[in-house]
Structures are given as C-alpha cells and as structure tokens.
Amino acid sequence: MIPIFEPKFDGNEREYLMSCIDSGWISSQGKFIEQFESSFAAQSDMPIGVATSNCTTALHLALVSLGIGPGDEVICPDLTFIAPINMVALCGATPVLIDIESDSWAIDPDLIEARITEKTKALIVVHPFGHTADMTRIMEICDRRSIPVIEDVAEAPRALCNGQVAGSFGVMSCYSFFANKIMTTGEGGIVLTKDPDLETRLRTYRDHGMSREKRYFHIVAGYNYRMTNMQAAVGLAQLERLDDILMCRHAQDMQYRNRLAAGSSHLTYRPVLGYCQPVHWLATITLQNAEQRTALLTHLSDNGIDGRQMVFPVLETVPYVHGARPEDYPVATSISHRSLHLPSGTGLSEAQVDEICDLVLEWVTAHGE
Numbered sequence: 001m002i003p004i005f006e007p008k009f010d011g012n013e014r015e016y017l018m019s020c021i022d023s024g025w026i027s028s029q030g031k032f033i034e035q036f037e038s039s040f041a042a043q044s045d046m047p048i049g050v051a052t053s054n055c056t057t058a059l060h061l062a063l064v065s066l067g068i069g070p071g072d073e074v075i076c077p078d079l080t081f082i083a084p085i086n087m088v089a090l091c092g093a094t095p096v097l098i099d100i101e102s103d104s105w106a107i108d109p110d111l112i113e114a115r116i117t118e119k120t121k122a123l124i125v126v127h128p129f130g131h132t133a134d135m136t137r138i139m140e141i142c143d144r145r146s147i148p149v150i151e152d153v154a155e156a157p158r159a160l161c162n163g164q165v166a167g168s169f170g171v172m173s174c175y176s177f178f179a180n181k182i183m184t185t186g187e188g189g190i191v192l193t194k195d196p197d198l199e200t201r202l203r204t205y206r207d208h209g210m211s212r213e214k215r216y217f218h219i220v221a222g223y224n225y226r227m228t229n230m231q232a233a234v235g236l237a238q239l240e241r242l243d244d245i246l247m248c249r250h251a252q253d254m255q256y257r258n259r260l261a262a263g264s265s266h267l268t269y270r271p272v273l274g275y276c277q278p279v280h281w282l283a284t285i286t287l288q289n290a291e292q293r294t295a296l297l298t299h300l301s302d303n304g305i306d307g308r309q310m311v312f313p314v315l316e317t318v319p320y321v322h323g324a325r326p327e328d329y330p331v332a333t334s335i336s337h338r339s340l341h342l343p344s345g346t347g348l349s350e351a352q353v354d355e356i357c358d359l360v361l362e363w364v365t366a367h368g369e
C-alpha cells in the first residue's frame, strides 16, 4: 500500500532524542523546549512561542487566553478539520460557521461582516490544505471591527499571503505537529504570539493555572497542555530541515500539478490564488460529483493506494448539524463531497507519483462525464 502520508526522520532526531533519554529530561522541562519554542517562532516571524501537547490544546489555550466563554460567539469556517470548532464549543461559546470560498477553500471574507454581532469575541481563520486564507481582507474587516483573529496554521506552516508568512497576521496562531503534518513531533503543537501578556496567560493556563512567580500557587483553573522535551527534541531536528522538507514537497506538488491539472477535464487539481505562495500538504483533486469521488477512492484502494476523502462540512457533523441549512454552506458541501486526497509523504518517489497519476487519469478518462 502507498500510504497517504509517512513521516521522515533523516536529520538529528535520533541524536537529540537519545540525549533526552541519557540525561533523564523526558518530561516538560529541558533544553529542547525553549530552543524549539524560540526557533519555531522565529521561523514564522513571531517573537513568542508556547509549545503544547497538540494543536487542539493550542487552540483551546488561545481561546481561553482571550477570555472566550459562555454567551460569546466565535466566527469559524465551515470546512475544516473539526478541532477549532470543538474548542470553541468546549469554552461554552457558540461557533458561528461561515461558508468557504470556491477557490481558496478558506473562510469567505465576503460573508463575514453579516455574521458579526455584539457577541462576536473572535474569529478563527484556518489556512486550508497548505493554502492561505485571504488575510489582507480578513484582517481589514477584523481590525476595523476590533475582533481578535486566531490563525489555525496546522496545515500550512510557512505559506505566504501577499509575501507575509501565515500565522503572523493574527493575535495568536496555532500549529500541529501530528505525524501527518509537514513537520512532526509525534503529537505536538505550539501557539505563537507577539503579545507578552498573552504569553503569560498561555503559559499559566498550560501549566495547571500555576502562578509564574509562586510555585504550586494556582491563580486560575488551568490545564496540563505541555509539550515534552522529547517531542521538542524531535521538533527541533525537523525544524532544522524544514526548508529542505518544503522544497522537496514543492517539487512533488509540481509533479502532481503538471500531470493532473493539465491531464483531464474531468477533475480539478487544487488551485493556487495570486496572493498566495502555498506549501504542499496534501495533493487534492475534485471530481465532478460525489459518486465519482467514492468510486475513485475504492479503485485507488483496490490498487494499493491510500487515498482519503476530504473532511465533511462541520454543519453536517452530529454535534453541529442541528438547525443547519445546506443552502447556507453550498460551497463547503460541493467541495467536500467531491474531493479526495492522494498520497503525499515526503518519502514518496517520483515513480510512485507517476503511478498514482496514471491510475487516476486512466480512471477519470473512462468514467468522467
């Protein structure tokens, strides 16, 4: 089976990890944590990094640090991996779900203003599948209405929007280092910010609500959302190679794009908009209808290729479907139901990408309408 994604560890991962084991610094204290926090933040043009156990906890910390709670509304895109929406709900706030744009697949800036109310306390923007949202427009709206923006950059670290790196626009940005992400620490995440007051709140909530000055004295009800020194050790080694990883992934994207975007009128390879310099997370194609998408996934699986369907629109999922009207999110529905992801591991060879493209093109030529 060609897997959908495989992590690759060919830098200093083993050496750094062994130094944690040899020194006994295996929990959430140790030299790699600080190094990882400051190096990752610097790479994303942000001064402060607070490492976390994953991106979901990073998002929760960011929301709690802004004081989001019951009665508040947080605007979010309707097509995303569900973690940011769940974290809004976990705070007791209401996620206000907005449809996506048909080309960037990010939250549609044209629909935001109509959904802002006096209860709106934040907007979470997700940079989907390696592409950025239109941050210039989104920041103009949110700055004018004094709404803090949290960026979810789990799928697009180092992507650029009008030359500025994703994750450096909002008040905080959250990243994932799960095994299928562009760089990994196994499980892991980080929140970046420019604001030292938010940093204090993030660190306090991350560590059981304990005072930064007085040990074992708890000033708020907090959590244990810390990253371990071992995760940070792997993260630092991955970070040292991030430029190479991104370059290698870009070459893979070009190969897929050249073969699939030009190869058939029956499918669309994920577009790139003029304002954006994306990174290649997943190779995504959109077919003519949902039935074709499902049938092609089966065909890929029968031929040893691990394709994946795109996530469902949030408003179709059990916790959020109540009262939802499909006509309010037509773009998310259409893109979600017709799209699938092809393997995109860093270890994938050019010959394997060709093999996948041959299979896809052959199938859509035979089955396209």
Ligand SMILES: Cc1ncc(COP(=O)(O)O)c(C=O)c1O
Pocket (backbone or CB within 6 Å): 054, 055, 056, 057, 080, 081, 083, 084, 126, 152, 154, 155, 175, 176, 177, 178, 188, 189
């Ligand atoms: C956009 C987005 N946000 C958040 C997450 C959650 O990340 P984690 O698994 O690190 O909690 C993911 C994971 O796929 C994601 O794609």
